[in-house]
Amino acid sequence: MATQVSRRERLRQATLAEIREAARNLLIYKGTAAVTINAIAREVGMSGPAVYRYYESHDDLVSALTAEFYEELTAAMKAAGAATSGTPGQRLIAMARAMRTWAVRHPAEFGWVFASPVPAVDIRNPESSRHQAGVAFGKTFLDQLVEVWETKPFAVPALDELDPSLLRQLQDYSEAIDGLLPPEAVHVFLWCWIRLYGLLCMEIMNQLAFAYSDMEPVFEECLEEICEKLSIRYERCISQRRGRDAS
Amino acid sequence: MATQVSRRERLRQATLAEIREAARNLLIYKGTAAVTINAIAREVGMSGPAVYRYYESHDDLVSALTAEFYEELTAAMKAAGAATSGTPGQRLIAMARAMRTWAVRHPAEFGWVFASPVPAVDIRNPESSRHQAGVAFGKTFLDQLVEVWETKPFAVPALDELDPSLLRQLQDYSEAIDGLLPPEAVHVFLWCWIRLYGLLCMEIMNQLAFAYSDMEPVFEECLEEICEKLSIRYERCISQRRGRDAS
DNA sequence: ATTGTCAGTTATACCCTCTAACTAAACTGA
DNA sequence: TCAGTTTAGTTAGAGGGTATAACTGACAAT
Numbered sequence: 001m002a003t004q005v006s007r008r009e010r011l012r013q014a015t016l017a018e019i020r021e022a023a024r025n026l027l028i029y030k031g032t033a034a035v036t037i038n039a040i041a042r043e044v045g046m047s048g049p050a051v052y053r054y055y056e057s058h059d060d061l062v063s064a065l066t067a068e069f070y071e072e073l074t075a076a077m078k079a080a081g082a083a084t085s086g087t088p089g090q091r092l093i094a095m096a097r098a099m100r101t102w103a104v105r106h107p108a109e110f111g112w113v114f115a116s117p118v119p120a121v122d123i124r125n126p127e128s129s130r131h132q133a134g135v136a137f138g139k140t141f142l143d144q145l146v147e148v149w150e151t152k153p154f155a156v157p158a159l160d161e162l163d164p165s166l167l168r169q170l171q172d173y174s175e176a177i178d179g180l181l182p183p184e185a186v187h188v189f190l191w192c193w194i195r196l197y198g199l200l201c202m203e204i205m206n207q208l209a210f211a212y213s214d215m216e217p218v219f220e221e222c223l224e225e226i227c228e229k230l231s232i233r234y235e236r237c238i239s240q241r242r243g244r245d246a247s
Numbered sequence: 248m249a250t251q252v253s254r255r256e257r258l259r260q261a262t263l264a265e266i267r268e269a270a271r272n273l274l275i276y277k278g279t280a281a282v283t284i285n286a287i288a289r290e291v292g293m294s295g296p297a298v299y300r301y302y303e304s305h306d307d308l309v310s311a312l313t314a315e316f317y318e319e320l321t322a323a324m325k326a327a328g329a330a331t332s333g334t335p336g337q338r339l340i341a342m343a344r345a346m347r348t349w350a351v352r353h354p355a356e357f358g359w360v361f362a363s364p365v366p367a368v369d370i371r372n373p374e375s376s377r378h379q380a381g382v383a384f385g386k387t388f389l390d391q392l393v394e395v396w397e398t399k400p401f402a403v404p405a406l407d408e409l410d411p412s413l414l415r416q417l418q419d420y421s422e423a424i425d426g427l428l429p430p431e432a433v434h435v436f437l438w439c440w441i442r443l444y445g446l447l448c449m450e451i452m453n454q455l456a457f458a459y460s461d462m463e464p465v466f467e468e469c470l471e472e473i474c475e476k477l478s479i480r481y482e483r484c485i486s487q488r489r490g491r492d493a494s
Numbered sequence: 495a496t497t498g499t500c501a502g503t504t505a506t507a508c509c510c511t512c513t514a515a516c517t518a519a520a521c522t523g524a
Numbered sequence: 525t526c527a528g529t530t531t532a533g534t535t536a537g538a539g540g541g542t543a544t545a546a547c548t549g550a551c552a553a554t
Contacts (some may be wrong), residue, residue: 008521008531015532036510049512050533058511115362115452138457163464173458190458196464197454198445205362207444208386211420211437218441234347255500255551262501283541296543297502305542 016054018044023065028108037061063130066116069109070133074140076102081144088147089232093223096196097237100219103200110204138193145189145230146180154231156184192226201238263301265291270312275355282310304464310377313363316356321387323349328391334395336479340470342391343443344484347466358453366482386442392436392477393427401478403431439473 005013022043026034031114037058054144055061080098081091103110113134125131148154159167170183173190181189199222202208212218220236227234269290269380273281284305288298302308327345328338350357358380372378395401406414417430428436446469450462451456459465467483474481 006521012531018395037512038510046532047534048510049514049535052512075544111362114454115358163467166464166468169459169461176458186458189263190455190465194446194449194455195442198449199441201448201452201454202441202445206450207361207448208437208441210382211418211423211433214412214416217413218437220410221413253552259500284543285541291499294503295541296504296545299543479507 006140017042019051019054019061020065020068023061024068024109027065027112030231031108032112035065039195062116063128066113067128067130069106069113070130070137072106073099073102073110073113074133074137077140079233087232088144088151089227089230090235092141092144092148092230093227093232093234096142096223096226099141099196100200102205103204107204110200114201141193141196142177142180142189145192148230148232149181149185154185154188154229156182156188159184162187167174188229192229195226204225255351262291264296266301266308267312267315268381269358271315274312274359278355279359280307282312288450299391307364310375310418313326313360314377314380316353316360317377317384319353320346320349320357320360321380321384325389334479335391335398336477337390339391339395339477340474340481342388343470343473346388346443347447347450350451356428357447361448361451387428388440388443389424391435391440395477395479396428396432399478401432401435403429403435403475406431409434420446435476441474442473 018217019040022040026036026039026043030039036039037051038048041048042062051061055064061189077095077098079109081095082095084091162170167183170186170190174181174183179185199215199219203212203219208215224234226232266287270282273283273286273290277286284298285295287308288295291298298308302311304472322343324345327409328342331338331341409417413434414430417433417437421428421430421433424433446462450459450466455462455465471481473479
């Protein structure tokens with residue numbers, strides 16, 4: 001199906017992608033601070049202000065890049081889920097492993113999305129594609145967990161045993177996701193997410209290097225805990241560090 | 248005891264502190280990017296390059312600031328531990344609460360040390376006062392946990408059930424801390440540290456705002472888990488959000 | 495009183511973001 | 525075909541950043 005876009009538009013999209021590509025390479029090889037409009041312009045072979053034809057501002061470019069990384073990470077997780085035949089629980093674990101694999105292979109990008117140069121813009125501007133990509137990323141894991149919940153409910157805490165403030169927040173979030181999960185299951189979801197994402201962030205931000213050089217077994221233990229919490233049978237990954245990528 | 252330092256040296260130290268103070272205020276009120284040599288110079292009322300008499304470079308200043316924050320956080324934790332009469336376990340929990348209290352009161356500073364503008368310098372330069380302050384911070388929690396271990400040992404995993412790579416790393420770290428804890432207890436220590444510090448980082452980096460607005464009960468649940476792991480009796484904090492600070 | 499050290503200055507080189515004003519090419523429609 | 529518009533690119537420049545060099549004045553020590 002020949003996409004009905006003008007030649008100009010095609011060129012434009014190509015240049016946009018080339019700019020992001022250059023920015024990404026600068027990030028990977030020279031660090032966050034090297035991702036400047038001028039440096040990117042030099043890289044793609046145009047002079048400074050020309051980049052502003054493509055991205056309104058440096059912030060704008062940063063957001064676009066962040067969104068791209070989120071999307072790539074999300075795609076890698078979805079691909080891993082789709083490639084895994086088995087129970088929803090097994091797919092969930094496969095997605096978690098894919099998340100770490102992507103993060104470990106792309107530490108600069110993962111660090112960038114976690115501790116973005118333009119921090120906490122998320123909240124300020126919920127319309128941005130960056131924010132939407134972030135939400136979609138979180139939702140990927142949530143959706144898979146919902147599937148687990150629906151096919152084989154896991155143990156949940158009794159609502160009346162929870163802290164009142166906590167309960168209120170769980171109810172709010174349960175509503176925010178259109179009741180996809182009841183508050184007590186939301187609690188378990190967030191418990192898993194905090195362990196998983198938190199551990200990964202600490203690994204990528206080098207906060208555990210004082211003790212661990214190889215975090216893979218630590219991550220696997222974390223998955224084991226999550227499996228227990230979700231009544232999923234834990235299976236050690238056979239091909240421990242496998243190839244392939246979805247980027 | 249009149250410190251035998253020259254008047255010049257006293258003035259110099261005062262200026263150094265004033266520069267850090269200005270830098271900190273810029274960080275708090277205008278964000279990471281506003282912490283520039285020039286802006287600081289304006290703030291303290293000297294012109295640009297004069298600051299280089301006090302700090303060799305921007306990086307140098309950043310490191311000094313980071314070290315200061317680490318030290319303040321460490322001091323707050325130690326103070327909370329010292330102020331708590333009770334078992335070593337109760338002191339450990341008091342220190343953990345103090346850590347969060349400091350982080351919540353000083354989010355800019357906590358975020359700064361976690362995701363420093365000059366990332367992962369830690370490893371590159373283990374002589375820097377910044378790195379040493381970071382180590383001292385981690386050691387504060389470790390030391391307290393050692394006291395717990397020595398007065399009332401907690402359950403530990405069997406060494407032969409652990410992943411071989413993980414075991415090797417635990418043994419290495421156990422040696423690195425001069426056998427203060429055996430490898431199996433190190434494993435539990437790191438488990439606690441990852442939960443505690445990881446959760447805090449996610450909170451301060453706003454990674455959980457999509458679901459939680461008040462993280463205090465979530466943190467308390469985390470403490471409860473840690474108590475269980477360490478065979479400490481969990482006690483809900485009575486004066487839930489108390490005053491006082493050690494800064 | 496002289497001499498060296500130290501805090502501060504200005505000037506400058508080079509990088510950054512972003513705007514303004516301009517040029518040239520490519521598309522569009524009569 | 526040929527204006528007219530849109531678009532991609534240019535250079536010039538304002539304003540701010542890091543950092544160095546060269547200089548000035550205050551202070552301390554012999």
